[in-house]
Each structure stands twice: as structure tokens, then as C-alpha cells.
Amino acid sequence: MPTRRNSPDTAIVQLPNFSQALAGLPLAETIDTALRSRTDVDSARFEGGEATGVIGASLEFSGCVFEHCTLGDWELKRVCFVDCLLDHCDLSGLRLANVTFQRVRFLACRLTGAVFLQAALMNVALEGCSGDYFILSQAKCTHVRWQDCRLQESMWQEVVWKFVTFADCDLTNAQLTQTRMASLDMTTCTLTSLRIDPYDLRGMKVTPSQALMFCVLLGLDIVEEGLA
Numbered sequence: 001m002p003t004r005r006n007s008p009d010t011a012i013v014q015l016p017n018f019s020q021a022l023a024g025l026p027l028a029e030t031i032d033t034a035l036r037s038r039t040d041v042d043s044a045r046f047e048g049g050e051a052t053g054v055i056g057a058s059l060e061f062s063g064c065v066f067e068h069c070t071l072g073d074w075e076l077k078r079v080c081f082v083d084c085l086l087d088h089c090d091l092s093g094l095r096l097a098n099v100t101f102q103r104v105r106f107l108a109c110r111l112t113g114a115v116f117l118q119a120a121l122m123n124v125a126l127e128g129c130s131g132d133y134f135i136l137s138q139a140k141c142t143h144v145r146w147q148d149c150r151l152q153e154s155m156w157q158e159v160v161w162k163f164v165t166f167a168d169c170d171l172t173n174a175q176l177t178q179t180r181m182a183s184l185d186m187t188t189c190t191l192t193s194l195r196i197d198p199y200d201l202r203g204m205k206v207t208p209s210q211a212l213m214f215c216v217l218l219g220l221d222i223v224e225e226g227l228a
Helices: 027-037 208-217
Strands: 044-047 050-052 055-062 065-067 070-072 075-087 095-097 099-107 115-117 120-127 135-147 155-167 175-177
Touching: 027 044, 027 050, 027 055, 075 095
Parallel strands: 044 065, 050 070, 055 075, 065 075, 075 099, 095 115, 099 120, 115 135, 120 135, 135 155, 155 175
Antiparallel strands: none
């Protein structure tokens, strides 16, 4: 495996800060109460809960831990997670618009088919997550680390990166649209059949074998010297 290199664009991520003791609460009932009273959810621990079909205006979680929870089918105008941990949660098919994640850690979560639109990710770590068919659109990512994540067939549209790291991720058949990859080090990732505009590809750091793959994808006919 290639030796990792320090880079000015390597993500240094601030992890969630839990300043208060967490109270164990039921997930669905707590969310329903917060939406009806138009209040935030603070310093709560949710274990094994399920919250689906959530409808309302806006919802904010601050200093919360979600363990083995299921979140799905939400229709909210704004969603915000600040200083939160999502540990082994199932977010398959979850669609969030105008969503903000700040100092959030996703640990071994399932993101299959999840959609984050108009998203802001700041100091976010995603570790060991499964996100086939995941969609990130119109997003700004600052100090974000994707590590050991499976992201096959994922879609990235109009994403702006700053201090972002991808380490040992599988982006087989992923598609990137209007997403500049300049300075991103992808040398430890699987990029088989990655679909990307040549302009957006410029400046991305790859291994020699990855570079050869992109040459083939761009339609170049590579021949050995003296055989042309």
C-alpha cells in the first residue's frame, strides 16, 4: 500500500464535544415533542430507537449520541446535528435537505441510498460506513474525513472540498459531477470505473496504476514504446 504523505489539505477533524451528562430518552417521542414545541434536542442518548416518517419545519440535535438507531423518511426544511455521535445507525434511504453536520462522527453507519442535499459538513468523520448509492449534492465539506467507507455507485454533485481526506474507501462506479478533485489524495482508494469529467479530475493525487486506469477511461490508446 502506498505510503501516506502529509498534505496541507489533509483533514484534521474536531470530534464531538459532550460537555454534559447524557440523558437516555426514547427517540421517536423526543423528536415528536421537539417538533411540536419547536425546541432543540440537547444532551440526549438514544439506544436502539427508530424514527421514521418525521415531518416538520426544522430540527436540531446538540450533544447527542445515537446508538443502533434507525432514521428514515424525514421531510424537514432544515436539519442540524452539532456535537453528535451516530454509532452503528441505519440511515438507509434517509433524505435530508438543508442539512448541517458540525463536529459529528459517523461510526459504522449504513448510508445506503441516503441523500444529503444542500449540505454543510464541518469537522465530520465517517469511519467504516456503508454508503452504496449515497448522494451528496450542492455541498460544502470542510475538515471532513472518509475512512474505510464503501461508497460504490455513489453520486457527488456540486461538492466543494476543503481539508478533506479519503482513506481506504471504495468508490467503484461512483459518479462525480461539477466536483473539482484538485489536491485530494485518493491513492489508498478503489476508483474502478469512476465517472468524472476530465476537467474535474485535474490535480487529483493518484497512484501510477490509477493514472493508467484513467487514461483508458479517457479513451487513450496506450501502446508500448517501439510498437506504435
